[in-house]
Amino acid sequence: MNQQxxxxxxxxxxxxxxxxxxxxxxxxxxxxxSVKVGLAIFGxxxxxxxxxxxxxxxxxxxxxxxxxxxxxxxxxPQWDHWMGTTNFGRDIFSQVIVGTRRTISVGAAAAFxxxxxxxxxxxxxxxxxxxxxxxxxxMTDAAYALPFLPFAIxxxxxxxxxxxxxxxxxxxxxxxxxxxxxxxxxxxTKERTFVKAAIAGGASPRRVLYAHIAPNVVALALVxxxxxxxxxxMADASLSFLGFAPPDSLSxxxxxxxxxxxxxxxxxxxxxxxxxxxxxxxxxxxxQVGRGMQRALKQMDIPDIGASARLDSRAPERRSPLAGGSxxxxxxxxxxxxxxxxxxxxxxxxxxxxxxxxxxxxDPGEMLGIVGESGSGKTTAVRALLRLLPATADVSGAIxxxxxxxxxxxxxxxxxxxxxxxxxxxxxxMNSLDPVQRVGNQIVEAIRVHRQVTRRQARQMCAAAxxxxxxxxxxxxxxxxxxSGGMRQRALIAMAKVLEPTLLVADEPTTGLDVVVQxxxxxxxxxxxxxxxxxxxxxxxxLALVSETCSTLIVMKDGDVVEAGPTDRLVTDPRDPYTRxxxxxxxxxxxxxxPSPSGSGPGG
Amino acid sequence: xxxxLTKRLGVMVFTLWIVVTVTFxxxxxxxxxxxxxxxGPEIEASAAxxxxxxxxLDRSLGVQYWSYLTNALQGDLGMSFRYRVPVSTVLSEKLAxxxxxxxxxxxxxxxxxxxxxxLTASRPNSRLDRLITQLFLSIKSAPSFWLATMxxxxxxxxxxxxxxxxxxxxxxxxxxxxxxxxxxxxLSHLILPLxxxxxxxxxxxxxxxxxxxxxxxxxxxxxxxHAKGFSRSRITLHAARNSLLPMVSLVPSIAGHxxxxxxxxxxxxxxxxxxxxxxxxxxxxxxxxxxGTFMAIxxxxxxxxxxxxxxxxxxxxxxxLT
Numbered sequence: 001m002n003q004q005x006x007x008x009x010x011x012x013x014x015x016x017x018x019x020x021x022x023x024x025x026x027x028x029x030x031x032x033x034s035v036k037v038g039l040a041i042f043g044x045x046x047x048x049x050x051x052x053x054x055x056x057x058x059x060x061x062x063x064x065x066x067x068x069x070x071x072x073x074x075x076x077p078q079w080d081h082w083m084g085t086t087n088f089g090r091d092i093f094s095q096v097i098v099g100t101r102r103t104i105s106v107g108a109a110a111a112f113x114x115x116x117x118x119x120x121x122x123x124x125x126x127x128x129x130x131x132x133x134x135x136x137x138x139m140t141d142a143a144y145a146l147p148f149l150p151f152a153i154x155x156x157x158x159x160x161x162x163x164x165x166x167x168x169x170x171x172x173x174x175x176x177x178x179x180x181x182x183x184x185x186x187x188x189t190k191e192r193t194f195v196k197a198a199i200a201g202g203a204s205p206r207r208v209l210y211a212h213i214a215p216n217v218v219a220l221a222l223v224x225x226x227x228x229x230x231x232x233x234m235a236d237a238s239l240s241f242l243g244f245a246p247p248d249s250l251s252x253x254x255x256x257x258x259x260x261x262x263x264x265x266x267x268x269x270x271x272x273x274x275x276x277x278x279x280x281x282x283x284x285x286x287x288q289v290g291r292g293m294q295r296a297l298k299q300m301d302i303p304d305i306g307a308s309a310r311l312d313s314r315a316p317e318r319r320s321p322l323a324g325g326s327x328x329x330x331x332x333x334x335x336x337x338x339x340x341x342x343x344x345x346x347x348x349x350x351x352x353x354x355x356x357x358x359x360x361x362x363d364p365g366e367m368l369g370i371v372g373e374s375g376s377g378k379t380t381a382v383r384a385l386l387r388l389l390p391a392t393a394d395v396s397g398a399i400x401x402x403x404x405x406x407x408x409x410x411x412x413x414x415x416x417x418x419x420x421x422x423x424x425x426x427x428x429x430m431n432s433l434d435p436v437q438r439v440g441n442q443i444v445e446a447i448r449v450h451r452q453v454t455r456r457q458a459r460q461m462c463a464a465a466x467x468x469x470x471x472x473x474x475x476x477x478x479x480x481x482x483x484s485g486g487m488r489q490r491a492l493i494a495m496a497k498v499l500e501p502t503l504l505v506a507d508e509p510t511t512g513l514d515v516v517v518q519x520x521x522x523x524x525x526x527x528x529x530x531x532x533x534x535x536x537x538x539x540x541x542x543l544a545l546v547s548e549t550c551s552t553l554i555v556m557k558d559g560d561v562v563e564a565g566p567t568d569r570l571v572t573d574p575r576d577p578y579t580r581x582x583x584x585x586x587x588x589x590x591x592x593x594x595p596s597p598s599g600s601g602p603g604g
Numbered sequence: 605x606x607x608x609l610t611k612r613l614g615v616m617v618f619t620l621w622i623v624v625t626v627t628f629x630x631x632x633x634x635x636x637x638x639x640x641x642x643x644g645p646e647i648e649a650s651a652a653x654x655x656x657x658x659x660x661l662d663r664s665l666g667v668q669y670w671s672y673l674t675n676a677l678q679g680d681l682g683m684s685f686r687y688r689v690p691v692s693t694v695l696s697e698k699l700a701x702x703x704x705x706x707x708x709x710x711x712x713x714x715x716x717x718x719x720x721x722x723l724t725a726s727r728p729n730s731r732l733d734r735l736i737t738q739l740f741l742s743i744k745s746a747p748s749f750w751l752a753t754m755x756x757x758x759x760x761x762x763x764x765x766x767x768x769x770x771x772x773x774x775x776x777x778x779x780x781x782x783x784x785x786x787x788x789x790x791l792s793h794l795i796l797p798l799x800x801x802x803x804x805x806x807x808x809x810x811x812x813x814x815x816x817x818x819x820x821x822x823x824x825x826x827x828x829x830h831a832k833g834f835s836r837s838r839i840t841l842h843a844a845r846n847s848l849l850p851m852v853s854l855v856p857s858i859a860g861h862x863x864x865x866x867x868x869x870x871x872x873x874x875x876x877x878x879x880x881x882x883x884x885x886x887x888x889x890x891x892x893x894x895x896g897t898f899m900a901i902x903x904x905x906x907x908x909x910x911x912x913x914x915x916x917x918x919x920x921x922x923x924x925l926t
Contacts, residue, residue: 141619146623146860146902146905147860147863147864147901147902147905148860148864149863149864149867149868149879150863150864150867150879150882150897150898150901150902151898151902153867153882153883153886154630154882154886154894154895154898155630156886157885157886157889157894158630158631158633234747237747237749238747238748238749238868241747241749241868242749242867242868242871242883243883243887244886256749256750256753259753260753260872265753265756265757265761266757266761266762269754269757269758269762272750272753272754272757273754273757275750276746276747276749276750276753276754277750279747279750280742280745280746280747280750283745283746283747284742284745287745386831388827388830388831414833415833415834415835416833417833418830418831418832418833419831419832419833420833423831424828424831424832426824426827426828426831428824431823431824431825432824432825432828433825434825434842434845434846435825435846435920436845436846436849436919436920437842437845446832449832449833449834449835449838450833495832
């Protein structure tokens, strides 16, 4: 199934997204339970910060005394002081409560400063482009190169320990991530129609930027503000822990600094423990909210969430109309009432019946073309035949290959069947080759997985196979990105034929290639059939192309077979109106394709 | 390759120059008499004048900048107020101490991250996957200084399993040179800070490996691997090879975080490295030391960045020719 079809299947029943009125990301994020929990904790902490003096049972700086008049030094957690007391007899619970104020206000102020700088840099860089963009991004890169904590320590060391310096230092060092993210968002937003319309309408650049682009970037900026609050609070706490907070301030970090420098941690484990726990709970809540909003934004951009598509080896229900096994073993491939349904992944989606019960037969050395528009189920059908469907697909019917029930063999046997008997030329040649391995090595690997041959022998087999599809064997040393589209496709054919399989399935082998290369590919496939007696199934939307080489054709529409038969009969005497329609459009393009000197291809 | 290499090294030198220049002007922006910054506060006026002259502080800013630049190039970073020896001498020792802590932590973080990342990615949402990711995500949301402090409180102060800080036991025979890092005493001091540092920094590689493995396992070429009859482990291996690319691009940011993290860890465990030195220098107003340590740390981060970029081009052939 190709990407387009995947989209169609998954997107079925979904509302298309209009950027002008995109769903509110905050509302989407709020459906997530972890976001609700995070937001509740975050809200609670903010409330505590506001009403801290009321909530705290003691004055955090007061030196408390026990009943017998002693200073209440290092009391372990107990009813009156359930987080214990410090060296100086101060109540740690009250300190943590009141410390919330400075912790959060410094963090939030620094985060908003960082987002403000970052969003503006990102907006301007993305919008202006060119030299301005280049300069601003270089600056961002340089900012990345500076290790945060040492730089902050030096700045505080030079300019002094005040809250203002702390906020400025954290804000100045944390804008870089926001700048990058906002910039790339602006780059995509800039291309949207309504922005172009505003520019065409004569709006000033400033107006376009702040009235049309900025609102679309605000949601993203807020997500980063949220995540940055966590980072900024952590940065401030780290600096405070190192002793760089202003002398009389009280925050979770300074409580830990006091604990650490007291040399009393051996007795008083509770002293550093509780402020750290408070910090952890805070970080957790902010991360939950920030991540939830990130997820929500991502979901709105891309309709499919990308479930893991693992292969399923469950046997289909077998309800075969053929009596006995005789007929099945007479043919290379027998498909009976094959139906594939994609299960919905969310409750509000409908199951999609991609293939609705098709049957076919194939003999050795035969070339079969399956033709249909995208969404007709042709790709799903051959993927079922290759046992390459995702786990969300329910397969029913029966598939017999070389006399075996293909869905009855175990995984190990299936693996040994693949390539030796059952080879596949996938649709996306670019994405099917491993980008970081040399093409020749990939072919050699496929050989050596299945055959006990030396590396040398495998190399020779690979070179021969490449040569047969017209690729200079020396180019086996190259990487896929150094190949043209046609060469990649031909390399895949070389890889598929190298073990002389009995069946080769090619899924849209010529899509996106120009006419001359299309003909070469088809000739390559035909030569494989002639030389090795391999049966070939070609899936294509191009009836004209397929009818030139295939002896049998199947026309599919909406998951059903519309018409099937020998090519000659089907082309000269189509019985179904849909086949006739396809033929008519194919004749149009066929007229274009054969003698055309211009070389322009038929409509893809 | 070669043009790329020259270009990347050029960028590296340029960034270094920016950092050195920024540092120069930063330290002359100190409130008060800037010359005090370089000479030290507790010196008589007449002596201060002669030192000022010998430092060239009476000359113009341009001349000062030039001599500062040429001196820095030769590794001359001035004298430390506190130690009364050249900054570079102190730094080379501190740098080695930090490297002993940070490099193994980095190796462990990436090794363990790659391993656990591919393990969890091969069975997403399984019980093992959830256990591992939750464990490391909670380590990530814990403040590093808190984790380190609590580890110190539990393992050395309460249980007495490891030494309570420093690099050697006071009074133990001192081993000189490189061999000192392999003495049992140093290793026993190293173990706890190393474990904490590694645990904190495993999170990013782990999550990156996991995400990119899951993505790549859905890629066409791995599905094609199934079609070729490759075993699951062979396909996982291919995915892992391709996931190494995002891992390498993670190195610079991790290196930056590691340097920052090592400041905290070195403070908590009294490890005599660069991170502890920079905090000490600030607390003692040892400006030449501050300046030198900061420049050394920044140079290190920039160098790691450049190396990571160059390694990336070796791993990803697509970048190589462009």
